[in-house]
Amino acid sequence: MITVNHYLLLSFIIFSIGVTGVLLRRNILIVLMSLELIFNSVNISLVAFSYYLHSMTGMVLVVFTITIAAAEVGVGLAILVAVYRLRRTVYVDELNTLKH
Amino acid sequence: MELNINIIIPEIILIALAVCLIVLDFFITDKKKLNTIGICGLVIAGMSVLLGVKNGFALSGMIIQDNVAVFFKLLFILVGIYIFYMGRFFEDRIKGWKGEFYILIVFAIIGMEFLSSSYDFISFYVSLELLTITLYILTAYTKDNPHSVEAGLKYLITGALASGFLLYGISFIYGGTGSTGFGEIAGILRGGGHGLNGFVTIGLVLIILGLTFKISSIPFHVWTPDVYQGAPTPVTALLAAGSKAAGFVVLMRVLFTALGSVKEEWMLFIAVISAVTLIFGNMSAMPQKNIKRLIAYAGIGSAGYLLMGIASASVLGASSIMFYLLTYLFSIAGSFLVIVIFSHVSGSDEIDSYAGLSRRSPLLAATMFIGLLSLAGVPPLGGFIAKFYLFAAVVKEGLIWLAVIGILMAIVSMYYFLLVIKRIYLMEPVVEEKITLEPTTKLMLYGVNIAIIALGVYPGPFTDWFVQIARQLF
Numbered sequence A: 001m002i003t004v005n006h007y008l009l010l011s012f013i014i015f016s017i018g019v020t021g022v023l024l025r026r027n028i029l030i031v032l033m034s035l036e037l038i039f040n041s042v043n044i045s046l047v048a049f050s051y052y053l054h055s056m057t058g059m060v061l062v063v064f065t066i067t068i069a070a071a072e073v074g075v076g077l078a079i080l081v082a083v084y085r086l087r088r089t090v091y092v093d094e095l096n097t098l099k100h
Numbered sequence B: 001m002e003l004n005i006n007i008i009i010p011e012i013i014l015i016a017l018a019v020c021l022i023v024l025d026f027f028i029t030d031k032k033k034l035n036t037i038g039i040c041g042l043v044i045a046g047m048s049v050l051l052g053v054k055n056g057f058a059l060s061g062m063i064i065q066d067n068v069a070v071f072f073k074l075l076f077i078l079v080g081i082y083i084f085y086m087g088r089f090f091e092d093r094i095k096g097w098k099g100e101f102y103i104l105i106v107f108a109i110i111g112m113e114f115l116s117s118s119y120d121f122i123s124f125y126v127s128l129e130l131l132t133i134t135l136y137i138l139t140a141y142t143k144d145n146p147h148s149v150e151a152g153l154k155y156l157i158t159g160a161l162a163s164g165f166l167l168y169g170i171s172f173i174y175g176g177t178g179s180t181g182f183g184e185i186a187g188i189l190r191g192g193g194h195g196l197n198g199f200v201t202i203g204l205v206l207i208i209l210g211l212t213f214k215i216s217s218i219p220f221h222v223w224t225p226d227v228y229q230g231a232p233t234p235v236t237a238l239l240a241a242g243s244k245a246a247g248f249v250v251l252m253r254v255l256f257t258a259l260g261s262v263k264e265e266w267m268l269f270i271a272v273i274s275a276v277t278l279i280f281g282n283m284s285a286m287p288q289k290n291i292k293r294l295i296a297y298a299g300i301g302s303a304g305y306l307l308m309g310i311a312s313a314s315v316l317g318a319s320s321i322m323f324y325l326l327t328y329l330f331s332i333a334g335s336f337l338v339i340v341i342f343s344h345v346s347g348s349d350e351i352d353s354y355a356g357l358s359r360r361s362p363l364l365a366a367t368m369f370i371g372l373l374s375l376a377g378v379p380p381l382g383g384f385i386a387k388f389y390l391f392a393a394v395v396k397e398g399l400i401w402l403a404v405i406g407i408l409m410a411i412v413s414m415y416y417f418l419l420v421i422k423r424i425y426l427m428e429p430v431v432e433e434k435i436t437l438e439p440t441t442k443l444m445l446y447g448v449n450i451a452i453i454a455l456g457v458y459p460g461p462f463t464d465w466f467v468q469i470a471r472q473l474f
Helices: A004-024 A028-053 A057-087 B005-027 B031-051 B067-093 B100-116 B121-139 B146-177 B182-191 B198-211 B223-230 B233-258 B260-285 B291-312 B315-346 B362-376 B382-396 B400-426 B439-457 B460-473
Strands: B056-058 B063-065
Touching (some): A004 A028, A028 A057, A028 B146, A057 B121, A057 B146, B005 B056, B005 B100, B031 B067, B063 B067, B067 B100, B067 B233, B067 B315, B067 B439, B121 B146, B146 B182, B146 B223, B182 B233, B182 B260, B198 B233, B223 B233, B223 B291, B233 B291, B233 B315, B233 B460, B260 B400, B291 B315, B291 B382, B291 B400, B315 B362, B315 B439, B362 B400, B362 B439, B382 B400, B382 B439
């Protein structure tokens, strides 16, 4: 029998993988992928709650989340292209021109 | 509940303004005219907020119109007018300047307006992202400048991470209460039907962490100095005055309105965040050499002061947050207008290049003097009264240790602001050339100075009004 807790555990594991990826990876493309993982883990948890509470609101929020996450990553890739044109690098630790 | 479209007329006017600017951008080659049209549109939207005040709900309870929303909408429009005016001095410095800069600013203002009146986690999240994604683009706007795009990327990665935390928190609150409307959540928690279960507590912590990104406090503060330094200066002012105020209005709505009945759970948590933010921001501001970076760290400190009002969780706390944000807006508008004009003339944002500014332009020097001293909280300026009310609010709730930290950090902030003022007034200028100002610029500068002094000398009517409207949040 699969309960809401199983889905929450899955969502928590994916969320943790995503946060770890954002904090530890050097390549910005992989950082953006990890951000997608975070948003999708939230979607799993929202849909699971929505199903077990018999309420549609959570699913409505998921539709908005998917759209906004796509917009966010779209802007992210556009800025990354601009960075690459100027600096010829996609590694976080080489982007340190802003100094104290 | 029905549609009630008449409540969101100011936002509709702003959307129409943005569409108008997009179309006119094709035909008008002199972008200064686009700027004037934008300012006129913002003034009309401001009038419609003032005249069309009718409290109630719109879009099936997603949007609320109350006096708090009216105050913040007017505040954001005032920010918008100053940002547009700053844009005039920035146009010449960018190759291939396009009108879309102004369009994006209008969209950011629409996001803030919706944010200040959102009454449901769905409308709250969508308007928050409308604001944030627009600010990512604006930060990276000068795409031939490596600092600007680098700042944009850093802002985006931290922002997306914080918005992931926020959304995860929203999903737990939804799971714990079965609803996303602020009013319904407050009713369920007050009724104790589900009681305070673990889901609500987890969600509460995650939402607070996610929102610390917008108000630039610990732990999501890391973007602030880099983005303030790298972004185009008008955008920095928008981040400092507008985005922070938008963060606090939603923090007040979520914590006071929706989760007010479980305030014992979050008061101490917020108080600790506030204390750490105060110490970190003010201590790191001391060695800074760049004026925008200095104001960024001072802004982290200000977020700490404003969080004191949230930690007190009372009507006095909420009203002093509004008063602080009003004086903060004028200080930021004044000092950033000076920074924009000065970097337009000298091309530098370093504090050392401000040496002898008082001999080159007494009005610019006086505006910087009043703006920075108000940020530091010197009587009789507005910033002093604002901090006084915040300290009073936390002391009343028994958080005396927090007030003590706040007072100590106010002394620290005096030190680094006086270092800038010393350069402006006591050092010899490197270039003797006078800075001439247009009459409208002088008018704007006199406007902010008079507003800061008036708020400090005669705060009575404002504080009375704020206390009155803050009651609607609880």
